Amino acid sequence: MKDRTVYIIQLITLSFNWILAVSVTWWFIHLVTVADELNDTQTASLSISIVAITVFWILAGVLSYVFFSLHKHDEEAE
Amino acid sequence: MPKYGMVIDLNKCTSCQACVTACKVENNVQIVSEDDAQNGRAMFWMKMLTMEFDGDYPNIKPKTLPRNCMQCDEPSCIKVCPVRATYKRDDGIVAQIYPQCIGCRYCMANCPYTVKVFNWDREEQPKEIEKLYNPDVSVRPKGVVEKCTFCVHRLQIASEKAKAEHRELAPGDYVPACVEVCPVGAISFGDLDDRKSEVSKASRDYRAFGLLEELGTVPKVRYLNAIE
Amino acid sequence: MSYQDLHDEDEALFRPIYETSRSFYVVVIVLTAVFLFGVGCYIHQLFYGLGATGMNEPVSWAFYIVDFVFFIGISHAGTLISAILRLSKAEWRRPITRMAEVITGIVLAIGGLHPVIDLGRPDRILHLFERGRLQSPLLWDLTSVTAYFTASTIYLYVPMIPDIALLRDRGGKLQNLYRILAWGYKGTPKQKHALERAINILMVMVIPIAVSVHTIIAWIFGMTLQPGWHSTIFGPYFVVGAIYSGIAALVIVMIVFRKIFHFEDYLKEIHFKYLGTLLLVVSLLWTYFTFAEYLTTFYGHEPAEMRVFLYKFAGGYAPFFWLMVFCNFLLPVIILSNKKTKTIPGILVASIGVVLGMWLERLIIIIPTLANPRLPYPTGIYIPSVTEIGIFAAGMSAFILGFMGFSKLFPLISIWETKEGRQHSVHEVSVRLREYLPGQREESGVEASVKAEL
Ligand code: SF4
Ligand code: SF4
Numbered sequence: 001m002k003d004r005t006v007y008i009i010q011l012i013t014l015s016f017n018w019i020l021a022v023s024v025t026w027w028f029i030h031l032v033t034v035a036d037e038l039n040d041t042q043t044a045s046l047s048i049s050i051v052a053i054t055v056f057w058i059l060a061g062v063l064s065y066v067f068f069s070l071h072k073h074d075e076e077a078e
Numbered sequence: 079m080p081k082y083g084m085v086i087d088l089n090k091c092t093s094c095q096a097c098v099t100a101c102k103v104e105n106n107v108q109i110v111s112e113d114d115a116q117n118g119r120a121m122f123w124m125k126m127l128t129m130e131f132d133g134d135y136p137n138i139k140p141k142t143l144p145r146n147c148m149q150c151d152e153p154s155c156i157k158v159c160p161v162r163a164t165y166k167r168d169d170g171i172v173a174q175i176y177p178q179c180i181g182c183r184y185c186m187a188n189c190p191y192t193v194k195v196f197n198w199d200r201e202e203q204p205k206e207i208e209k210l211y212n213p214d215v216s217v218r219p220k221g222v223v224e225k226c227t228f229c230v231h232r233l234q235i236a237s238e239k240a241k242a243e244h245r246e247l248a249p250g251d252y253v254p255a256c257v258e259v260c261p262v263g264a265i266s267f268g269d270l271d272d273r274k275s276e277v278s279k280a281s282r283d284y285r286a287f288g289l290l291e292e293l294g295t296v297p298k299v300r301y302l303n304a305i306e
Numbered sequence: 307m308s309y310q311d312l313h314d315e316d317e318a319l320f321r322p323i324y325e326t327s328r329s330f331y332v333v334v335i336v337l338t339a340v341f342l343f344g345v346g347c348y349i350h351q352l353f354y355g356l357g358a359t360g361m362n363e364p365v366s367w368a369f370y371i372v373d374f375v376f377f378i379g380i381s382h383a384g385t386l387i388s389a390i391l392r393l394s395k396a397e398w399r400r401p402i403t404r405m406a407e408v409i410t411g412i413v414l415a416i417g418g419l420h421p422v423i424d425l426g427r428p429d430r431i432l433h434l435f436e437r438g439r440l441q442s443p444l445l446w447d448l449t450s451v452t453a454y455f456t457a458s459t460i461y462l463y464v465p466m467i468p469d470i471a472l473l474r475d476r477g478g479k480l481q482n483l484y485r486i487l488a489w490g491y492k493g494t495p496k497q498k499h500a501l502e503r504a505i506n507i508l509m510v511m512v513i514p515i516a517v518s519v520h521t522i523i524a525w526i527f528g529m530t531l532q533p534g535w536h537s538t539i540f541g542p543y544f545v546v547g548a549i550y551s552g553i554a555a556l557v558i559v560m561i562v563f564r565k566i567f568h569f570e571d572y573l574k575e576i577h578f579k580y581l582g583t584l585l586l587v588v589s590l591l592w593t594y595f596t597f598a599e600y601l602t603t604f605y606g607h608e609p610a611e612m613r614v615f616l617y618k619f620a621g622g623y624a625p626f627f628w629l630m631v632f633c634n635f636l637l638p639v640i641i642l643s644n645k646k647t648k649t650i651p652g653i654l655v656a657s658i659g660v661v662l663g664m665w666l667e668r669l670i671i672i673i674p675t676l677a678n679p680r681l682p683y684p685t686g687i688y689i690p691s692v693t694e695i696g697i698f699a700a701g702m703s704a705f706i707l708g709f710m711g712f713s714k715l716f717p718l719i720s721i722w723e724t725k726e727g728r729q730h731s732v733h734e735v736s737v738r739l740r741e742y743l744p745g746q747r748e749e750s751g752v753e754a755s756v757k758a759e760l
Binding site for chain 2 (some may be wrong): 354355356357358360361362363364365366367421424425426427428430431433434437438439441442443444445526529530531532676679680681682683686687
Binding site (some may be wrong): 006009010013017020024027028031032034035038040041044045048049052055056058059062063065066067069070071073 | 435437438439440441445446449452453456457460464467482485486489490491494496497500501503504507508511515
């Protein structure tokens with residue numbers, strides 16, 4: 001396999017994490033509007049969504065940080 | 079908005095179980111096989127509960143109490159439903175949406191009165207029963223939870239009729255099947271907020287009590303204590 | 307250059323990946339058969355409805371929910387323990403963390419499926435996404451389990467990158483897979499630094515997530531009004547129980563794989579001794595929680611609570627209850643507090659007892675409450691059906707299969723961490739140790755004196 005192909009596959013797998021983070025965010029926003037529609041307890045919905053969204057974004061961020069810094073310093077070494 | 083409620087007079091109730099049967103037929107509640115019934119899967123929306131036994135054998139006097147859904151004003155079942163398949167209507171009736179229910183049974187676990195029943199499977203019903211199906215009530219598929227709805231379909235019919243006749247819904251227009259069938263008239267039903275209605279007066283009677291009221295569920299089905 | 311030419315001092319850790327014995331395949335076939343049987347059971351349940359189980363009214367939650375809580379509990383072995391050990395710089399963690407993290411990943415996937423198996427209408431699962439209500443604890447659970455699963459897979463993967471790079475550099479099978487997964491890791495100091503930084507962030511994040519997962523599972527019960535469930539200590543109680551069963555499961559897995567793959571040189575008796583001590587401490591903690599929970603119930607003497615209480619202590623569930631007390635308290639405490647019995651076989655027996663006992667504990671928490679409703683219904687009965695047992699067996703075999711599959715792809719003991727331990731830790735630890743001692747002031751001074759000695 002060429003280096004380029006490997007790199008692209010890696011990028012695709014990494015993007016899954018971002019897709020997850022984005023869809024979780026989108027889902028939570030949707031649920032908060034649903035909760036609003038149904039007159040549910042908003043404090044619960046909001047606090048859970050804030051925590052959950054942050055967690056997923058940080059996770060995706062950390063993973064991307066690892067990915068890009070590994071690749072960056074990899075080139076430096078050569 | 080009215081607030082529908084029910085008061086059951088235990089002085090009058092003879093435990094004849096007419097309400098139990100009427101409810102089962104009215105609402106197309108599934109009849110399960112004998113085996114399943116033995117295993118605790120019999121389905122009743124209205125059930126005769128034996129609260130305690132007075133006296134010693136053989137002169138036992140069981141104290142019974144007909145129990146349907148308490149239609150709590152602060153229902154613990156709807157709080158936990160993850161998909162809003164059970165909800166409280168504006169008129170206070172706690173209703174079920176069968177096509178929405180995912181069958182997680184959380185609401186069953188959280189009803190302090192153990193009211194809800196689950197369709198463990200869908201069995202072939204006897205031919206005669208199928209002929210008797212009430213067309214106004216949907217037949218529930220397997221895997222969903224159901225319970226007493228105060229015969230809410232009757233309310234829909236009654237209010238449509240009243241609308242067609244250009245009048246307001248009158249107090250006697252809408253009553254659930256158990257109220258209608260009770261031979262001794264032990265169950266009164268109507269608007270609890272209307273202080274002049276029979277049911278509202280009865281609910282404020284000195285004999286009135288609610289089951290497990292101390293839990294804060296505010297049951298809208300109340301009982302009048304039996305007094306010798 | 308093929309891998310045989312490379313002679314690594316940690317060759318034993320690579321061997322399981324390249325060499326597979328015949329009995330391995332036999333076990334795989336047997337387990338696959340069990341797994342398929344469970345899948346068959348589920349398909350039967352799908353068509354027949356939940357009537358295929360032994361559940362009824364009022365016991366409307368049973369085996370599946372018990373297994374759910376149990377499996378998620380086991381999953382705490384991993385990530386939580388490995389994160390705590392890493393955080394506290396316990397040097398003996400090095401050969402342990404990887405296995406712990408793998409347990410988490412696999413068991414979480416299995417456990418997370420159980421609520422779906424338990425649904426009456428799994429075909430409507432999408433309703434949770436369209437019309438889910440965030441005020442229901444089930445949604446909290448869905449969220450926290452997903453977060454935990456994501457976090458712990460990342461936490462498993464990131465510290466594994468250097469090992470994958472080692473596998474890539476050896477050549478041999480699955481070159482392309484390792485090349486993709488290694489993310490271009492070459493071991494340059496900057497790469498190492500970035501990796502360590504990420505591990506540190508993850509380690510701090512994973513602990514609160516893990517705690518929240520089991521707290522929320524406890525709240526599924528704690529938020530209800532039911533006697534025996536509506537308790538404020540349920541959150542921490544479940545977390546302690548989870549860690550407890552997690553450590554025990556980890557010990558069992560370690561002992562089994564040590565035997566199969568000959569890791570005796572890496573997993574020494576001292577590791578098991580330390581884990582045994584940890585198990586003993588958590589055992590006492592668990593006992594304390596259990597005692598506090600039941601004593602307050604008993605002293606309060608509320609009728610509905612007492613019915614559940616007596617059902618556990620002297621009624622239908624008494625045999626299970628006392629067996630649990632034996633497995634979770636007497637057995638581990640006796641074995642682990644005695645020097646003579648605190649050997650590897652002894653610790654194994656204690657751990658098996660604990661895993662069994664913790665399963666019973668979940669059973670005892672869930673079923674007696676449902677079987678004894680507040681109103682005077684006849685007491686419920688519950689006998690699991692073949693379907694439920696089949697699915698449980700399938701879950702177990704999926705766990706073992708997953709572990710075996712992992713062992714054929716990646717090293718079960720972190721190789722780079724072992725090497726790092728050998729190369730740097732001795733120095734690092736002696737520096738650290740000097741710092742603790744009185745009479746030493748400057749860090750650089752300590753470093754110099756250690757260097758001079760070495
Ligand atoms: S009695 Fe039970 S099912 Fe009926 S409204 Fe109250 S909590 Fe819900
Ligand atoms: S069983 Fe149905 S109605 Fe009850 S909580 Fe679950 S989804 Fe809601």
